[in-house]
Amino acid sequence: xxxxxxxxxxxxxxxxxxxxxxxxxxxxxxxxxxxxxxxxxxxxxxxxxxxxxxxxxxxxxxxxxxxxxxxxxxxxxxxxxxxxxxxxxxxxxxxxxxxxxxxxxxxxxxxxxxxxxxxxxxxxxxxxxxxxxxxxxxxxxxxxxxxxxxxxxxxxxxxxxxxxxxxxxxxxxxxxxxxxxxxxxxxxxxxxxxxxxxxxxxxxxxxxxxxxxxxxxxxxxxxxxxxxxxxxxxxxxxxxxxxxxxxxxxxxxxxxxxxxxxxxxxxxxxxxxxxxxxxxxxxxxxxxxxxxxxxxxxxxxxxxxxxxxxxxxxxxxxxxxxxxxxxxxxxxxxxxxxxxxxxxxxxxxxxxxxxxxxxxxxxxxxxxxxxxxxxxxxxxxxxxxxxxxxxxxxxxxxxxxxxxxxxxxxxxxxxxxxxxxxxx
Amino acid sequence: xxxxxxxxxxxxxxxxxxxxxxxxxxxxxxxxxxxxxxxxxxxxxxxxxxxxxxxxxxxxxxxxxxxxxxxxxxxxxxxxxxxxxxxxxxxxxxxxxxxxxxxxxxxxxxxxxxxxxxxxxxxxxxxxxxxxxxxxxxxxxxxxxxxxxxxxxxxxxxxxxxxxxxxxxxxxxxxxxxxxxxxxxxxxxxxxxxxxxxxxxxxxxxxxxxxxxxxxxxxxxxxxxxxxxxxxxxxxxxxxxxxxxxxxxxxxxxxxxxxxxxxxxxxxxxxxxxxxxxxxxxxxxx
Numbered sequence: 001x002x003x004x005x006x007x008x009x010x011x012x013x014x015x016x017x018x019x020x021x022x023x024x025x026x027x028x029x030x031x032x033x034x035x036x037x038x039x040x041x042x043x044x045x046x047x048x049x050x051x052x053x054x055x056x057x058x059x060x061x062x063x064x065x066x067x068x069x070x071x072x073x074x075x076x077x078x079x080x081x082x083x084x085x086x087x088x089x090x091x092x093x094x095x096x097x098x099x100x101x102x103x104x105x106x107x108x109x110x111x112x113x114x115x116x117x118x119x120x121x122x123x124x125x126x127x128x129x130x131x132x133x134x135x136x137x138x139x140x141x142x143x144x145x146x147x148x149x150x151x152x153x154x155x156x157x158x159x160x161x162x163x164x165x166x167x168x169x170x171x172x173x174x175x176x177x178x179x180x181x182x183x184x185x186x187x188x189x190x191x192x193x194x195x196x197x198x199x200x201x202x203x204x205x206x207x208x209x210x211x212x213x214x215x216x217x218x219x220x221x222x223x224x225x226x227x228x229x230x231x232x233x234x235x236x237x238x239x240x241x242x243x244x245x246x247x248x249x250x251x252x253x254x255x256x257x258x259x260x261x262x263x264x265x266x267x268x269x270x271x272x273x274x275x276x277x278x279x280x281x282x283x284x285x286x287x288x289x290x291x292x293x294x295x296x297x298x299x300x301x302x303x304x305x306x307x308x309x310x311x312x313x314x315x316x317x318x319x320x321x322x323x324x325x326x327x328x329x330x331x332x333x334x335x336x337x338x339x340x341x342x343x344x345x346x347x348x349x350x351x352x353x354x355x356x357x358x359x360x361x362x363x364x365x366x367x368x369x370x371x372x373x374x375x376x377x378x379x380x381x382x383x384x385x386x387x388x389x390x391x392x393x394x395x396x397x398x399x400x401x402x403x404x405x406x407x408x409x410x411x412x413x414x415x416x417x418x419x420x421x422x423x424x
Numbered sequence: 425x426x427x428x429x430x431x432x433x434x435x436x437x438x439x440x441x442x443x444x445x446x447x448x449x450x451x452x453x454x455x456x457x458x459x460x461x462x463x464x465x466x467x468x469x470x471x472x473x474x475x476x477x478x479x480x481x482x483x484x485x486x487x488x489x490x491x492x493x494x495x496x497x498x499x500x501x502x503x504x505x506x507x508x509x510x511x512x513x514x515x516x517x518x519x520x521x522x523x524x525x526x527x528x529x530x531x532x533x534x535x536x537x538x539x540x541x542x543x544x545x546x547x548x549x550x551x552x553x554x555x556x557x558x559x560x561x562x563x564x565x566x567x568x569x570x571x572x573x574x575x576x577x578x579x580x581x582x583x584x585x586x587x588x589x590x591x592x593x594x595x596x597x598x599x600x601x602x603x604x605x606x607x608x609x610x611x612x613x614x615x616x617x618x619x620x621x622x623x624x625x626x627x628x629x630x631x632x633x634x635x636x637x638x639x640x641x642x643x644x645x646x647x648x649x650x651x652x653x654x655x656x657x658x659x660x661x662x663x664x665x666x667x668x669x670x671x672x673x674x675x676x677x678x679x680x681x682x683x684x685x686x687x688x689x690x691x692x693x694x695x696x697x698x699x700x701x702x703x704x705x706x707x708x709x710x
Contacts, residue, residue, distance in 0.1 A: 043531065045640045047539030078640075185684060216683035219644045221440065221635075222672070224433040225679035225686070228426050244541040245636040252634065255551035256562030278543035278636045280550060 033070040034346045037090030039101045039111045044078025049103035052326040063302045065337040084110035091118045097346045105131040112152045121151045121352040125328045129158045129383045148381040153356045161388040162289045166265045169390040169407045172420035177208045180230040182240030185215035192241045223250040241267035244275040262422040276401045285423045290391040292327035300364040331363040387411030430680045438672030439569030442665040443627035445652035447620035453659035454596045454616045460522040463642030464529040469628030491625045499621030503614040533639035544632035568630040576661045651694040657704030
């Protein structure tokens with residue numbers, strides 16, 4: 001049984017929680033467990049994002065705050081329709097008080113939309129905020145029609161951050177500023193290549209020339225068209241948001257065709273160490289955005305673990321190397337526990353929603369507050385941004401790769417481990 | 425020069441599609457069985473090769489010597505124990521069963537190997553290339569295309585020059601009469617599926633060395649394999665190769681115009697062939 005005193009000791013990590021707890025008996029103290037629904041892609045093509053779920057859930061259940069929660073996990077099977085269906089089940093059959101959802105717009109968007117319709121508070125993460133926010137609008141093409149959400153809260157970085165990180169990394173190298181774009185015909189590719197909000201206007205402003213051959217379909221087996229276009233434009237920097245099998249096809253074919261750019265900064269494809277290892281020795285010095293790493297100087301509000309401790313714990317528990325989503329899934333539960341610690345009635349969606357909006361918490365992915373910092377006004381209510389830096393994969397002596405942070409101009413708190421090196 | 429390069433890359437890509445399609449073509453030609461799990465069986469083959477490479481430290485091209493007999497046995501047992509029971513007048517049961525099989529294989533692999541992207545490592549060969557004038561051709565795509573030709577030569581030899589090939593053709597023409605002559609259709613079918621799985625193992629090798637694979641990636645390329653079979657004409661193995669090349673070239677030429685058209689161009693080429701020659705380029709018999 002959790003006493004009020006014990007609760008205050010364990011969950012009141014922030015002063016806000018203390019104050020709120022003093023005014024009203026927090027929901028956590030009222031005996032019955034708070035039901036949380038968690039939708040995650042445990043099977044299918046996105047399953048790598050969810051590989052740390054069990055580890056995080058076990059860790060959460062082991063904390064004092066976690067003992068107050070019953071977490072009901074549903075697999076989206078990497079399918080947006082399925083994600084909406086299980087979200088509905090969680091709301092109607094399991095009568096959850098709060099929804100958590102993570103990993104790519106294919107999972108976050110259908111679940112968030114369902115929650116918004118059913119008026120259930122929802123916290124989501126691991127999807128750049130533009131596809132999450134704009135992707136759920138009735139008319140994504142008309143900014144004037146965009147509406148904020150009443151019950152949906154998201155924390156992650158946005159396209160503007162990844163563009164800044166990539167251009168900062170390239171500025172460290174001596175190049176001819178000719179950039180080749182690999183943008184697929186999917187949500188991410190269209191956003192990255194968008195002439196208004198994507199890479200083209202920023203690159204233009206900074207004096208880069210962009211060669212964008214056009215949107216290709218995912219799971220393409222041949223990239224000779226792109227390689228020929230890049231070669232004839234003397235491209236020295238390649239960027240894009242590519243799925244892992246396509247990047248391997250592209251990179252292998254580029255090598256076969258004698259095309260080696262000085263920098264290749266790729267989103268998505270080289271997120272997971274296994275995907276980089278699949279490139280053999282040719283993955284050396286590929287660069288990508290880094291949202292979380294064991295060297296990030298943050299720690300958990302639930303159990304005080306540092307980012308390094310959490311990553312090491314995952315490796316000990318599973319024998320696998322750390323991946324970036326681990327920190328964010330953990331942070332999802334931090335936010336849930338913190339917000340629920342500040343409400344008197346966990347089944348009141350409006351009160352819970354207000355509590356989430358009032359969050360001011362130092363989590364394992366950095367400080368989180370839905371205060372609109374760094375965001376346009378339309379997204380200020382629903383989105384909180386987390387820091388983003390740039391990293392390069394470096395071949396280790398005994399095989400395998402290390403992710404080394406090489407640029408932190410966008411988040412100086414995060415220490416760098418080296419400087420940007422050109423691909424040879 | 426870029427156009428010549430585009431077409432050569434397309435032809436080489438066609439070799440990969442032909443390898444995917446050859447096993448399908450064989451099974452369909454002999455027993456009119458549409459195997460929707462073919463793509464997943466190729467991925468299964470890729471994992472068998474991957475295990476041989478990582479655990480036994482073999483060169484992937486030797487690992488095929490382990491994977492091929494295993495896949496043959498698997499195909500044989502699959503046909504004998506499962507698929508033979510579904511064959512009959514109705515074409516729906518084999519479709520449903522192979523569809524179910526596809527789901528089972530995908531999730532079995534996910535359970536066993538996790539969702540990680542894997543790749544069969546072939547060392548320096550992966551990025552090696554041969555230059556002919558200004559054109560560079562990857563060694564691996566060349567090997568893929570060469571293997572596709574070899575597979576089709578060998579299959580044709582088996583089909584038209586051996587006793588088992590006669591049994592294949594006889595059963596395919598008229599299973600009842602063939603069984604009067606002492607041929608057991610179930611065993612012929614089992615052997616044919618086994619053979620198709622050997623071809624799948626070869627396709628798996630080149631797919632796995634060319635790019636990453638994960639348990640869910642099988643069905644994506646199945647559509648090209650089906651198209652190659654149909655363009656070529658049902659039952660014609662050389663037609664299947666040509667079908668693969670047509671799709672490959674259509675894709676690279678489409679992509680050279682605009683990458684948006686890459687996949688679409690392959691499908692359009694397929695529809696155009698169907699419009700002009702509804703039974704494919706080289707239809708066999710009736």
